[in-house]
Amino acid sequence: MGAYDIILVGGSAGSLLPVTTILEQLPGDLDIPVVIVLHRLKNVQSEMDRLLSVKKKIIEPEDKEKIVPGRIYLAPQNYHLITETDRTFMLDYSELVNFSRPSIDVTFNSVALAYESRTLAILLSGANKDGAEGLCNVQEKGGKAVVQDPATAEFDVMPLAAINACTDVSVMNIEEIILHIKNNK
Amino acid sequence: MNDELSMADYLELVQVIRLRYGYDFSGYAQASLKRRMVRFMGHSGMPSVFELKYRLVNDEAFFNSMVQYLTVNVTEMFRDPAFYRTLKEDILPKLAAYPNIRIWHAGCSTGEEVYSMAILLKEAGLLDRTRIYATDLNPANLEKAASGVVQLEYMKEYTANYIQSGGIGDFSDYYSARYDRVILQKELRKNITFFQHNLAADQVFNEFQLICCRNVFIYFNRELQNHVLKLFYDSLSPWGFLALGIKESLRFTEMRNAYETVHGAHKIYRRKR
Missing domain, CATH: 3.40.50.150 (Vaccinia Virus protein VP39)
Incomplete structure (x- = not known):
């Protein structure tokens, strides 16, 4: 059994390439769920799920859907994606958080409560501070908090915000992140 | 946001609200309602769950503002x-x-x-x-x-939604604008x-x-x-x-x-x- 029961990936501006790179190199036999939260436009047709379906089909979960190991989920447009302690998804259409819906903080905070120390959370490139609070919460619950090395991020605001806000985050480049996933599966 | 709510406190708050005011939130999805309760505590400056319960029991106006906050009131015209x-x-x-x-x-x-x-x-x-x-x-x-009555600032987005949904009219015919608000026909x-x-x-x-x-x-x-x-x-x-x-x-x-x-x-x- 690996170190984690769930992997979270959050990002905004400049995160599409790193997310795609990570997804391409995920181990084929990865037996835990991956949940991706990216800032997205609302009320427009989106190809994001298809764009990210590089190796495996990406699922935009529906309300009350069970979180299944080995699947890769993407937070849908215009909803916050929340996990319940019984390890199902709940979709929430409440106020924007950090100008965003989906918000990375909302998902990360709920996963920190549901999965506690069994969480690996990764925050990538972005131009606002969403995700920092969630990442700190994951780490305070004993989970692993990782940020993309700001020097390698197209936009460093998001990783820097997390580095400044949390007491103990690991700074890694994309290759190191992939290696960490492989070594802990 | 480390000030989370324990399950016992959460269940007790639901119980207090039900017994005192007859609103039953026990069938609500927990993670989201808990999140809103924690946010409400911050928003209303409640220092502790104990204080929150005390105010809830004794202050109906306070409860009304809490319900307003707990229930999600986000919506838009021609959403999707x-x-x-x-x-x-x-x-x-x-x-x-x-x-x-x-x-x-x-x-x-x-x-x-x-x-x-x-x-x-x-x-x-x-x-x-x-x-x-x-x-x-x-x-x-x-x-x-x-x-x-709707805030004028949203009308641009609603108009775009209306057009995308195949509306055949001129959206502005459906309301009159005054200052920063509009009133629907x-x-x-x-x-x-x-x-x-x-x-x-x-x-x-x-x-x-x-x-x-x-x-x-x-x-x-x-x-x-x-x-x-x-x-x-x-x-x-x-x-x-x-x-x-x-x-x-x-x-x-x-x-x-x-x-x-x-x-x-x-x-x-x-x-x-």
Whole structure:
């Protein structure tokens, strides 16, 4: 059994390439769920799920859907994606958080409560501070908090915000992140 | 946000609210309601759960502001334009077969989607023989909904949604703007009845050819979802339509076999028989 029961990936501006790179190199036999939260436009047709379906089909979960190991989920447009302690998804259409819906903080905070120390959370490139609070919460619950090395991020605001806000985050480049996933599966 | 709420405190707050005010939140989805309670504590400057409980028990105005905060009142006109396009192109022509049409907007919040429906009905020439019943748990929402007043700043986005949904008119014909607000045309409002109805506790009150309940029951747990879907089943005429939010599904409910799918992507279902 690996170190984690769930992997979270959050990002905004400049995160599409790193997310795609990570997804391409995920181990084929990865037996835990991956949940991706990216800032997205609302009320427009989106190809994001298809764009990210590089190796495996990406699922935009529906309300009350069970979180299944080995699947890769993407937070849908215009909803916050929340996990319940019984390890199902709940979709929430409440106020924007950090100008965003989906918000990375909302998902990360709920996963920190549901999965506690069994969480690996990764925050990538972005131009606002969403995700920092969630990442700190994951780490305070004993989970692993990782940020993309700001020097390698197209936009460093998001990783820097997390580095400044949390007491103990690991700074890694994309290759190191992939290696960490492989070594802990 | 380290100040989380323990499960015991959460359950006790739900209990206090139920016993003191008769609002039953026990069927709500926990993670989201807990999150809103924690946020409300920050928002209202409550230093502890103990203080919160004390205020709740003793101060009804405080409770009212808490309910306003706990229930999600976010909505927009023509949300999910593709859904409204389907409604207009496929569902309204079917409703047109009825001499009198009755529609229920359950959990209508501040009414933006109700007025969107009224606009579609007007453009389809059906508004005059339709009665829309729009209900919500929250009286403050209903008051705002009935006023037909919307902030001007949102109209740009609503206009874009309207056009995307296939609207045939000039959207600005449906409202008058003044200062930073608009008021929706009186004609749109005349066949709408707004009143309080609690999906968790209240009963069937009429029979409908279409029920819209979009992005409401995501906040309920599975038991309450089943209860509400049963209530809707009993409130629909045979083959009556049920429209849910884009990410809501009957798949995970006990009532899935009581409805058939009409448009899977847009979450439009129909009562079997």
